[in-house]
Amino acid sequence: MKSDEFGPVVVSANDLLTGNVIFLTEKPDWTTNIHEAYVINDKAESCRWLLEGEVQQSLFSDNLFSHVVDPYLVELKIDKEVISFCAFKEALRYYGPSNYFHGKRDWEIV
Amino acid sequence: MRENNCANSTTKNKTRRESCLIITDSGFETEDYRVDFIDVTTDIVPQALSKLRDSRAVRINFANFKDGRGFTLARLFRLEGFKGVLRAKGDLLPDQYSMLRRSGFDELEIADMVVERHSKAAWLAGINWHSHHYQKRLGSSLIREP
Amino acid sequence: MESEIGKLYSYSGFDSEFIKERTRQFREQVNRRIKGFLTEEEFTPLRLLNGLYLQTHSYMLRVAIPYGVLNSEQLTQLAFIADQWDKGYGHFTTRQNIQFNWPNLVDIPEILDSLAGVGMHAVQTSGNTIRNITSDPFAGAAVDEIENPLPYAELLRQWSTDHQEFQFLPRKFKIAITGSLNDRAATRFHDIGLRIMLKNGQLGFEVSVGGGLGRTPVIGTVIREFLPKEDFLPYVESVISVWNLLGRRDNKYKARIKITLRELGSKEFQALVEKRFDEIRNTFNGADSKTLEDIKLQFSSVQLIEMPLGNYQNRHKENQGFRNWVKNNVTEHKITGYTIVTVSLKTHGNTPGDATSEQMRMVANLAKQYSYDELRISKEQNIVLPHVHRSALFDLYSMLLKAGLASANVGLISDIVACPGLDYCKLATARSIPLAKELGVRFRDLDLEQKIGILKIKISGCINACGHHHLGHIGILGLERAGKESYQVVLGGEESTETSNIGKNLGPGFSKTEIVPVIEKLVNIYLALRLDDAETFLETYKRVGITPFSKEIYQEFPRRKKNA
Ligand code: HEM
Numbered sequence: 086m087k088s089d090e091f092g093p094v095v096v097s098a099n100d101l102l103t104g105n106v107i108f109l110t111e112k113p114d115w116t117t118n119i120h121e122a123y124v125i126n127d128k129a130e131s132c133r134w135l136l137e138g139e140v141q142q143s144l145f146s147d148n149l150f151s152h153v154v155d156p157y158l159v160e161l162k163i164d165k166e167v168i169s170f171c172a173f174k175e176a177l178r179y180y181g182p183s184n185y186f187h188g189k190r191d192w193e194i195v
Numbered sequence: 196m197r198e199n200n201c202a203n204s205t206t207k208n209k210t211r212r213e214s215c216l217i218i219t220d221s222g223f224e225t226e227d228y229r230v231d232f233i234d235v236t237t238d239i240v241p242q243a244l245s246k247l248r249d250s251r252a253v254r255i256n257f258a259n260f261k262d263g264r265g266f267t268l269a270r271l272f273r274l275e276g277f278k279g280v281l282r283a284k285g286d287l288l289p290d291q292y293s294m295l296r297r298s299g300f301d302e303l304e305i306a307d308m309v310v311e312r313h314s315k316a317a318w319l320a321g322i323n324w325h326s327h328h329y330q331k332r333l334g335s336s337l338i339r340e341p
Numbered sequence: 342m343e344s345e346i347g348k349l350y351s352y353s354g355f356d357s358e359f360i361k362e363r364t365r366q367f368r369e370q371v372n373r374r375i376k377g378f379l380t381e382e383e384f385t386p387l388r389l390l391n392g393l394y395l396q397t398h399s400y401m402l403r404v405a406i407p408y409g410v411l412n413s414e415q416l417t418q419l420a421f422i423a424d425q426w427d428k429g430y431g432h433f434t435t436r437q438n439i440q441f442n443w444p445n446l447v448d449i450p451e452i453l454d455s456l457a458g459v460g461m462h463a464v465q466t467s468g469n470t471i472r473n474i475t476s477d478p479f480a481g482a483a484v485d486e487i488e489n490p491l492p493y494a495e496l497l498r499q500w501s502t503d504h505q506e507f508q509f510l511p512r513k514f515k516i517a518i519t520g521s522l523n524d525r526a527a528t529r530f531h532d533i534g535l536r537i538m539l540k541n542g543q544l545g546f547e548v549s550v551g552g553g554l555g556r557t558p559v560i561g562t563v564i565r566e567f568l569p570k571e572d573f574l575p576y577v578e579s580v581i582s583v584w585n586l587l588g589r590r591d592n593k594y595k596a597r598i599k600i601t602l603r604e605l606g607s608k609e610f611q612a613l614v615e616k617r618f619d620e621i622r623n624t625f626n627g628a629d630s631k632t633l634e635d636i637k638l639q640f641s642s643v644q645l646i647e648m649p650l651g652n653y654q655n656r657h658k659e660n661q662g663f664r665n666w667v668k669n670n671v672t673e674h675k676i677t678g679y680t681i682v683t684v685s686l687k688t689h690g691n692t693p694g695d696a697t698s699e700q701m702r703m704v705a706n707l708a709k710q711y712s713y714d715e716l717r718i719s720k721e722q723n724i725v726l727p728h729v730h731r732s733a734l735f736d737l738y739s740m741l742l743k744a745g746l747a748s749a750n751v752g753l754i755s756d757i758v759a760c761p762g763l764d765y766c767k768l769a770t771a772r773s774i775p776l777a778k779e780l781g782v783r784f785r786d787l788d789l790e791q792k793i794g795i796l797k798i799k800i801s802g803c804i805n806a807c808g809h810h811h812l813g814h815i816g817i818l819g820l821e822r823a824g825k826e827s828y829q830v831v832l833g834g835e836e837s838t839e840t841s842n843i844g845k846n847l848g849p850g851f852s853k854t855e856i857v858p859v860i861e862k863l864v865n866i867y868l869a870l871r872l873d874d875a876e877t878f879l880e881t882y883k884r885v886g887i888t889p890f891s892k893e894i895y896q897e898f899p900r901r902k903k904n905a
């Protein structure tokens with residue numbers, strides 16, 4: 086990532102209970118839908134949000150525990166509101182495996 | 196954990212070590228200073244450790260809970276004939292207490308905050324280390340047969 | 342003529358109690374994690390010690406099939422688990438395990454309970470510890486066997502389970518053991534490889550250390566030519582004890598024993614092991630040998646029934662499909678009249694190593710009916726029925742045909758080994774499964790497979806080499822280039838007893854769309870070059886070298902200079 090042309094990125098992680106791929110929303114909360122994710126276009130802001138994700142990962146107390154594992158930043162391409170992933174790996178992670186039609190979302194990309 | 200290029204983004208604060216608890220088979224104790232420990236770290240070579248064979252008390256400091264060297268060191272040290280108190284020190288997990296005891300340690304010294312964080316119940320659950328022990332059943336022991 | 346085979350080990354009360362306790366502990370660990378008493382960093386090694394990964398989309402549970410052996414009840418239970426907690430299938434791996442790709446965290450303790458019910462577990466199928474012991478899938482049935490290695494493998498399983506010193510090793514540690522002249526367990530590619538030997542009428546082991554694949558493929562070094570069998574456990578323990586203190590803990594990529602051996606020199610390492618062995622040998626009071634005897638009794642003999650050949654000859658003469666299947670999938674057994682059947686999980690166009698729950702139940706029933714209730718998982722990701730009488734082969738074949746499991750392709754080009762790759766694995770850089778599927782279909786459509794003969798393709802989705810690409814006659818390594826999948830080809834890898842070779846790089850890599858045509862071209866180059874039908878791909882490659890292949894390939898698929 087070059088610092089002058091940053092983003093767009095989202096914070097992603099896995100859900101502790103299901104392993105599901107999840108994204109941080111503006112609230113902040115977590116969603117499995119990329120369209121609900123909070124899209125960040127600024128480096129400093131991305132660090133703040135990543136920190137938010139990590140804080141959520143390590144919240145400890147009996148009733149306020151966190152179900153987030155290993156948050157990191159995922160780079161996107163957004164073209165007229167159509168969201169796609171810069172890396173093929175991230176697309177596959179989002180849409181599910183390509184060998185069966187039974188990912189957590191149906192396989193839609195090539 | 197994945198790399199990210201944000202500085203300062205980690206929230207893992209090292210716990211400040213204020214006071215420690217000693218965990219033994221009879222539960223939690225506070226330090227009674229009954230003996231002076233000779234401190235060693237887990238990167239000690241076995242030959243150097245064996246020179247301490249006749250001491251009264253040795254404390255092996257684990258770098259972290261993934262540092263499995265301490266277990267083998269303890270075993271070799273006992274084989275050398277060390278009869279004194281062997282203590283482990285470090286932020287180990289409750290689940291590792293039985294490994295410590297089976298390898299030849301007597302007790303574990305650990306920050307009381309860490310003990311609390313894992314919950315005392317978890318530590319007490321680990322104290323039953325005698326049963327379900329394959330290696331003992333296979334005749335491997337901490338003493339050399341004549 | 343000997344006509345006895347071993348029965349299977351079944352859990353002692355001790356084993357059952359251990360597993361029950363272990364599952365109870367893991368259930369607690371999961372609760373502690375969910376409630377926040379354990380951080381993810383602390384929980385990770387604990388869950389890995391119980392076979393649980395967090396993958397790209399989901400958790401993955403790797404269940405141990407110790408030394409690759411199971412009975413029909415166990416396979417049926419695996420099918421039940423696949424239906425209950427997964428999506429109706431399981432993935433058999435090159436390390437004789439089975440992986441379930443879709444369980445939830447809270448379900449794991451229940452799955453472990455249901456495994457325990459049939460004497461199975463997921464202990465130490467992952468993590469920096471001694472992993473599931475692997476062995477010869479033909480053990481106890483092979484013609485060339487000196488002694489059945491399975492009792493020793495079981496002893497190793499018991500000894501390594503929850504070993505107090507070795508749960509937090511510098512890195513994973515893999516042991517393979519074989520009792521045959523022909524090494525079907527790739528022992529030289531394991532951290533410790535054990536081969537049973539006979540010397541002056543005495544039984545013992547040749548011990549090699551420091552083999553492995555991954556980013557630095559290494560063939561193991563023999564550090565003990567002959568180890569008397571009584572010294573088996575103390576010696577293995579010495580090797581791991583020495584490495585546990587010396588192995589690099591500062592760098593994950595340098596932590597394996599092969600690097601320790603390289604940095605220290607094998608002579609020095611060997612000297613340390615022998616010294617440690619002197620120290621700890623006498624701490625074993627002989628109970629290990631007694632346990633071994635007990636285990637051997639457990640494995641003790643079943644009398645195989647002698648039978649006439651029935652309609653075998655006729656069927657064989659009449660039925661071309663059956664004939665092909667017998668030729669490729671059936672191996673001689675040490676007892677006359679019996680055979681070893683390999684059930685291919687490589688139906689063209691399917692995911693290598695995957696079996697549906699229905700197929701598992703089907704094969705389990707067949708094992709019960711035709712193979713003395715015994716099954717094996719091979720490192721080629723197939724299922725083996727080790728004791729089938731020749732007279733039953735046609736019936737067996739017909740049933741397999743109905744289940745879609747009668748592909749007559751063992752050892753052929755579509756018998757592809759592939760790791761899960763980017764479709765499931767978090768560490769992957771490219772997919773391997775779709776490639777295997779496409780190649781399978783391509784060569785079926787070309788109808789060339791039987792003509793090509795023995796040709797092993799192995800595919801890994803990243804440098805870690807779980808798909809053994811270094812050992813493929815044609816190996817494919819999936820990489821990433823600018824966010825896209827890219828594939829490198831290596832040629833000439835092999836793992837046999839006399840010669841083990843790590844494949845050579847053909848040259849610059851290929852895109853996802855190029856790679857299947859490239860493999861097809863490689864095969865055509867071979868077909869044009871071979872002296873006669875009997876010369877295999879590997880033999881041709883050894884005769885002519887890599888240049889004729891690379892020259893033609895890069896003529897047809899020229900690379901831009903920058904790519905090189
Ligand atoms: C899906 C999750 C998996 C992960 C995260 C994983 C991870 C790894 C890693 C990191 C290595 C390299 C170790 C090193 O060089 O130090 C490795 C090696 C290996 N893995 Fe996997 N693996 C996975 C699945 C599999 C599967 C499905 C198989 C069997 C088909 C397998 C069999 C092997 C083998 C045979 C090696 C090479 C032998 C060695 O040097 O240890 N792995 N794996």
Ligand code: SF4
Pocket residue numbers: 760761762763766767768769770801802803804805806807808
């Ligand atoms: S080779 Fe790489 S991609 Fe394939 S299973 Fe191993 S770690 Fe995953």
